[in-house]
Amino acid sequence: MTVDLDAYWHDLFGAALLGTDRRLPSDRPPAPIAELLVELPPPDVASRLLDEVAAAAALRRAGVAPVAPAAPLQAPPADPRPEIPPAAAARLVHVLDAWPVLEPEWLRTVVGNGWRLGADTTVTLLRRHRTDGHVRPLVEAAAGPLATWLADHVPSLAGGKRLVAAPDPSDHLAGVPPELVAVAAASPGEVAAAVRARVQFHGRSPAERAPLVAYLAHVPAVALAEIAEALGALHADAATTMLAAYLADLATTRNLMLQELTMTRDDPSTTPNGRTAQ
Amino acid sequence: MRDSAAGASAPRWTDEQVVALAPGRIGAARAVAEPSTWHGLGADDRALWGQCGGSGREPYDVAVDHGTVNAQCSCPSRQRPCKHALALMLLWAHGQVPPGDRPARLGRWLAANAARTPLPAHERAAAGDSSAGAAGAAEPGSGDAGGGPGAGEGDLGEGPAAGVPEPGDAPPPGAERDPSRAARVAAGLQELDRWLVDRMRGGIADPALGSYATWEAVAARLVDAQAAGLANRVRRIGAAVGSRPDWHDHVLAELGVLHLLARAGQRLADLPPDLADGVAAAVGWQVRQADVLANTPDTDTWLVAGRSDTLEDRIVVRRLWLHGARHGWAMLLSFAAFGQSLDAWPSVGMTLTGDLHRYPGAVRLRALLGEITATTAPGGIVVQPGGSADPRRAGQADPGAPTAASAFGVSVAEGCAAVGAALAAEPWLERHPLAVRASATIDGGRWVLTDATGSLPLAGAATTDELATLLAATATAPGVVVAEWTPQGVVPVAVHTGTSSIDVGPRGGFTGRPWRDQPATRGRR
Numbered sequence: 001m002t003v004d005l006d007a008y009w010h011d012l013f014g015a016a017l018l019g020t021d022r023r024l025p026s027d028r029p030p031a032p033i034a035e036l037l038v039e040l041p042p043p044d045v046a047s048r049l050l051d052e053v054a055a056a057a058a059l060r061r062a063g064v065a066p067v068a069p070a071a072p073l074q075a076p077p078a079d080p081r082p083e084i085p086p087a088a089a090a091r092l093v094h095v096l097d098a099w100p101v102l103e104p105e106w107l108r109t110v111v112g113n114g115w116r117l118g119a120d121t122t123v124t125l126l127r128r129h130r131t132d133g134h135v136r137p138l139v140e141a142a143a144g145p146l147a148t149w150l151a152d153h154v155p156s157l158a159g160g161k162r163l164v165a166a167p168d169p170s171d172h173l174a175g176v177p178p179e180l181v182a183v184a185a186a187s188p189g190e191v192a193a194a195v196r197a198r199v200q201f202h203g204r205s206p207a208e209r210a211p212l213v214a215y216l217a218h219v220p221a222v223a224l225a226e227i228a229e230a231l232g233a234l235h236a237d238a239a240t241t242m243l244a245a246y247l248a249d250l251a252t253t254r255n256l257m258l259q260e261l262t263m264t265r266d267d268p269s270t271t272p273n274g275r276t277a278q
Numbered sequence: 279m280r281d282s283a284a285g286a287s288a289p290r291w292t293d294e295q296v297v298a299l300a301p302g303r304i305g306a307a308r309a310v311a312e313p314s315t316w317h318g319l320g321a322d323d324r325a326l327w328g329q330c331g332g333s334g335r336e337p338y339d340v341a342v343d344h345g346t347v348n349a350q351c352s353c354p355s356r357q358r359p360c361k362h363a364l365a366l367m368l369l370w371a372h373g374q375v376p377p378g379d380r381p382a383r384l385g386r387w388l389a390a391n392a393a394r395t396p397l398p399a400h401e402r403a404a405a406g407d408s409s410a411g412a413a414g415a416a417e418p419g420s421g422d423a424g425g426g427p428g429a430g431e432g433d434l435g436e437g438p439a440a441g442v443p444e445p446g447d448a449p450p451p452g453a454e455r456d457p458s459r460a461a462r463v464a465a466g467l468q469e470l471d472r473w474l475v476d477r478m479r480g481g482i483a484d485p486a487l488g489s490y491a492t493w494e495a496v497a498a499r500l501v502d503a504q505a506a507g508l509a510n511r512v513r514r515i516g517a518a519v520g521s522r523p524d525w526h527d528h529v530l531a532e533l534g535v536l537h538l539l540a541r542a543g544q545r546l547a548d549l550p551p552d553l554a555d556g557v558a559a560a561v562g563w564q565v566r567q568a569d570v571l572a573n574t575p576d577t578d579t580w581l582v583a584g585r586s587d588t589l590e591d592r593i594v595v596r597r598l599w600l601h602g603a604r605h606g607w608a609m610l611l612s613f614a615a616f617g618q619s620l621d622a623w624p625s626v627g628m629t630l631t632g633d634l635h636r637y638p639g640a641v642r643l644r645a646l647l648g649e650i651t652a653t654t655a656p657g658g659i660v661v662q663p664g665g666s667a668d669p670r671r672a673g674q675a676d677p678g679a680p681t682a683a684s685a686f687g688v689s690v691a692e693g694c695a696a697v698g699a700a701l702a703a704e705p706w707l708e709r710h711p712l713a714v715r716a717s718a719t720i721d722g723g724r725w726v727l728t729d730a731t732g733s734l735p736l737a738g739a740a741t742t743d744e745l746a747t748l749l750a751a752t753a754t755a756p757g758v759v760v761a762e763w764t765p766q767g768v769v770p771v772a773v774h775t776g777t778s779s780i781d782v783g784p785r786g787g788f789t790g791r792p793w794r795d796q797p798a799t800r801g802r803r
Binding site (some may be wrong): 012013016017018019020021022044046047049050051053054055056057058060061062063064065066067068069070071072073075076080083086118119120123124127144146149150153154157 | 345474475476477478479480481482483484524527530531532533534535537539541690691694697698699700701705716717719720721726728729730731732733734735743745747749750751753754763765773777778780782
């Protein structure tokens with residue numbers, strides 16, 4: 001015998017909503033329920049209702065069933081690019097948290113080297129740059145067709161009114177000491193020495209931080225390793241040493257970030273599908 | 279945030295962290311956090327101590343173990359932490375407790391705390407400890423197999439009022455129990471049942487049920503009756519009132535389940551052993567960790583399939599869902615006071631080879647980590663105990679490690695059947711995992727997981743980033759979606775594709791940042 005549990009539950013719900021003082025439940029529960037309760041003669045109608053509610057609730061839960069299949073969403077156009085390596089995705093977490101100044105370069109490198117963003121990275125960056133006129137296009141390029149597809153189905157990820165304009169290309173030179181500007185194209189050793197000297201002799205000034213960050217975020221990548229090493233070896237007063245460590249992390253992060261996105265599918269350390277063995 | 283206290287080598291708590299322990303008593307604590315009323319103050323890398331009291335009154339000896347988060351005080355208050363312990367912590371947070379030499383009398387207490395709160399398995403492995411006394415990730419001795427904080431020894435909260443069982447182990451059901459406690463529990467269950475019958479008589483449309491105070495009063499009575507598991511359950515029902523348009527329907531079903539537990543809890547001796555164990559755990563009987571660890575473990579390679587964090591009465595509860603190819607599902611529970619950090623290990627996508635010891639019950643989901651012989655980080659690199667990578671496999675994926683997509687994942691219909699079977703055994707379960715090879719789609723304006731055999735409605739808002747990540751991950755091909763069945767709907771917690779495992783589980787507002795701004799944790803393969 002089949003029991004329409006939903007109809008039975010609806011009847012119990014009506015009785016329970018109003019209370020047995022106002023409305024009595026049906027005289028007899030369906031046979032399967034009655035069999036469950038046969039050994040539990042209740043003392044009063046409210047107790048009987050409670051017993052039936054308990055039995056029906058248990059049966060409804062045990063009978064959890066799916067509803068009818070739904071039509072799947074039309075998939076986005078295929079993107080043949082490999083997904084960014086896991087190391088690069090992990091690096092991005094640090095970049096977003098500590099060095100957002102590197103984010104545009106990270107995205108340009110993703111696009112330029114033929115990678116595409118993963119699902120979670122796409123969502124994070126679309127959310128982060130809804131109204132950024134400079135970075136949003138980079139995110140959309142890196143995410144590929146998935147970006148538009150996601151925005152169609154999750155409106156809160158769609159681009160908003162672009163409130164942030166692209167920065168002036170020469171902005172990163174604002175406030176940078178002339179001696180650093182002069183050696184920007186010099187050998188890595190000369191650049192590293194100049195940066196070290198600047199930090200060593202001027203590191204106690206809080207005004208030094210911002211222009212040095214901007215400088216290191218745009219200096220030729222080939223100099224980053226030596227810069228990080230030079231700054232890491234600098235030991236002076238507490239403020240200067242802290243600034244040196246801070247900037248060394250920036251140089252190291254940028255260096256590793258670019259290395260991780262430069263690996264190709266022909267690189268023996270890169271596994272199929274762009275995965276990198278850790 | 280923590281910073282270094284002047285003179286104390288351990289990271290010092292902040293005022294906010296102390297407040298998070300017991301917000302309801304912090305006002306009284308601040309009233310006694312006056313340095314002039316304290317003497318003998320001291321702190322080291324593990325403990326704080328001092329005496330609180332003015333002239334003409336016997337001072338109270340107060341001590342706090344800030345390593346394992348325990349407190350002791352000679353005051354007559356039954357609540358822990360008491361206002362004196364909180365005041366001591368506030369003084370410490372504000373740099374007013376100088377470093378000192380720890381009194382000898384605290385040594386045994388600190389050692390006992392440490393023994394009750396063992397290191398996580400990976401730290402023991404890193405320390406080269408492969409003893410059988412492993413106790414897994416730091417978990418309080420809770421018998422709550424179905425969820426909820428039910429925190430035991432060593433956990434600070436609001437004391438009994440928050441449903442935290444009193445310190446001290448209870449013997450497992452079926453064994454001899456403290457007759458006085460058994461009588462109190464039975465009386466509490468009878469009283470609960472009478473209250474439930476009265477609700478049927480008066481109707482659940484009664485406006486009094488719309489007030490949280492009504493539910494809190496019932497919960498408080500259950501706490502007094504030492505049925506903390508049911509007390510927590512009642513609070514969760516109260517929190518659901520008004521949360522959705524059909525809340526009456528949900529509340530009625532939950533009242534029915536309470537009735538089941540109230541009746542069954544009074545007849546434990548008449549029930550089959552496994553069922554009795556499950557009922558006892560749901561009511562609030564604790565099971566000793568040592569007893570759990572003494573059980574025969576299930577040895578398998580366990581995939582960390584999903585994670586969810588929920589905030590329950592100012593306690594963050596983390597559920598880690600593990601899946602073993604031979605032994606199926608298991609759950610690791612961990613707790614933290616709101617604002618404190620939970621252990622980040624293990625993370626979604628990892629595999630652990632070793633033992634799990636299960637708590638007793640009919641469904642036996644909850645478990646403790648036993649001896650772990652190997653872990654595989656996302657990416658497939660085998661890590662030997664001690665933390666070093668196997669040099670024979672450096673830089674290479676372990677071909678023996680199961681991929682998420684190949685290890686598990688069934689149809690939607692099969693997943694529902696498995697959940698239904700578990701609920702038939704324990705209808706009071708509030709969460710059960712399932713792993714389905716499905717994709718997310720929209721059906722009638724609501725998000726569902728779907729495949730050819732059916733659809734499962736998703737709980738929660740349709741525009742959260744976790745849902746968007748799920749959508750993106752399954753956009754081009756169905757992945758294995760791990761989700762929690764709950765009475766309110768299915769909550770996705772992870773997506774496993776052929777190349778990655780993405781943690782999309784809820785974070786319960788844990789970090790204080792807006793939930794939708796949380797990036798999904800990356801557990802890449």
